[in-house]
Amino acid sequence: GAGVSQSPRYKVAKRGQDVALRCDPISGHVSLFWYQQALGQGPEFLTYFQNEAQLDKSGLPSDRFFAERPEGSVSTLKIQRTQQEDSAVYLCASSATAGLGNEQFFGPGTRLTVL
Amino acid sequence: DQQVKQNSPSLSVQEGRISILNCDYTNSMFDYFLWYKKYPAEGPTFLISISSIKDKNEDGRFTVFLNKSAKHLSLHIVPSQPGDSAVYFCAAIYIQGAQKLVFGQGTRLTINP
Numbered sequence: 001g002a003g004v005s006q007s008p009r010y011k012v013a014k015r016g017q018d019v020a021l022r023c024d025p026i027s028g029h030v031s032l033f034w035y036q037q038a039l040g041q042g043p044e045f046l047t048y049f050q051n052e053a054q055l056d057k058s059g060l061p062s063d064r065f066f067a068e069r070p071e072g073s074v075s076t077l078k079i080q081r082t083q084q085e086d087s088a089v090y091l092c093a094s095s096a097t098a099g100l101g102n103e104q105f106f107g108p109g110t111r112l113t114v115l
Numbered sequence: 116d117q118q119v120k121q122n123s124p125s126l127s128v129q130e131g132r133i134s135i136l137n138c139d140y141t142n143s144m145f146d147y148f149l150w151y152k153k154y155p156a157e158g159p160t161f162l163i164s165i166s167s168i169k170d171k172n173e174d175g176r177f178t179v180f181l182n183k184s185a186k187h188l189s190l191h192i193v194p195s196q197p198g199d200s201a202v203y204f205c206a207a208i209y210i211q212g213a214q215k216l217v218f219g220q221g222t223r224l225t226i227n228p
Contacts, residue, residue: 004158033215042119042204042218043159056215091158095214104216106151106158 002026004107006092012113013082021077021110025094032075033104034067035091043091049075050098082114118142119207121219129227134192136222138205141186145207149216150179150190153202162203163190195226 005024013019025032031050035043036059045059051072060067064082069075079086089111093104120139128134136150146167151159165172165179165188172179178191192199205219 031214035216035218040220042121042206042220043216044218045215048215059215093158093216098214102214103161106160108156108158 006107023092029094119219146210
């Protein structure tokens with residue numbers, strides 16, 4: 001497919017477990033974003049990559065959250081020692097370039113439930 | 116603090132009529148505004164956008180209006196169709212930095228036949 005894909009689509013974790021969420025952006029897209037969407041809310045920015053460089057991680061809620069994009073394509077969002085408040089849908093988006101107005105294409109998200 | 120606000124969690128409109136979705140923002144530094152549409156179990160999809168230097172942008176049945184002095188924008192859908200039933204998010208963006216989207220809480224639009 002030509003769109004952004006994310007895996008797994010659903011993840012249930014016990015409190016204290018580590019999880020890894022994967023994002024495959026559209027091929028050739030330079031920019032990659034992660035957002036967190038809590039139930040009934042709009043997506044909130046977590047972090048941004050331009051190619052392999054993480055240029056903004058101001059939205060990461062704590063040092064338990066870590067993201068990487070080592071080769072400038074696939075990205076992984078890792079959450080260590082998950083807590084119940086981490087339960088949310090995690091959305092990945094990519095855009096072709098870094099310029100203003102470039103459309104961000106979203107993946108379907110990973111729904112994380114922490115028990 | 117919520118920089119982008121959609122004060123109506125839901126809206127119900129009859130098919131064929133006009134749907135008007137509203138959005139307010141607090142930060143005058145935003146340069147660009149976008150509307151996204153979201154179906155269940157899917158990611159948001161881009162619908163229409165407007166630059167802060169314009170006051171109107173039209174694309175088929177969708178028109179976005181921007182009132183900078185009031186820090187308010189609205190999305191008009193006319194005529195409304197059953198397939199328009201979805202959650203609509205207003206979003207804003209800064210020209211500096213990462214161009215990260217700042218979203219409102221969303222409005223669930225239901226089009227009734």
